[in-house]
Amino acid sequence: MNVMNRNATIKTAIYEMGGATMAAEELxxxxxxxxxxxxxxxxxNLKTARRIAKITNVKISDLRPPLQPAE
Structure with a gap:
């Protein structure tokens, strides 16, 4: 998923949580x-992404890029 799509997905998830103010309070x-x-x-934050995913049923992978192994 590219950044533009991820922006829209995060925005939608936050809206589903009741908007930025309510999401901020919840998180x-x-x-x-x-x-x-x-x-x-x-x-x-992966923990925060998990909470958003659980509340909104959005996949974690749609909220943040995949973790890359350390080199």
Missing amino acids: GVSTSAIYKWIRLGSVP
């Missing part, structure tokens, strides 16, 4: 963090 982050995730097309 224990700032609304600025929510908007940054949407802008960058990635939820940086």
Whole structure:
């Protein structure tokens, strides 16, 4: 999934959670963090991505790029 699609997916998931303010409260982050995730097309924290996925039924892989093995 490319970044543009991921941006839209994150935005949709946040909307399903009731919007940025409600999602921020539920996830224990700032609304600025929510908007940054949407802008960058990635939820940086795997634990947070799992919570969003569970609440919204969006796949974790659609919320963040796959983890890459360390070199």
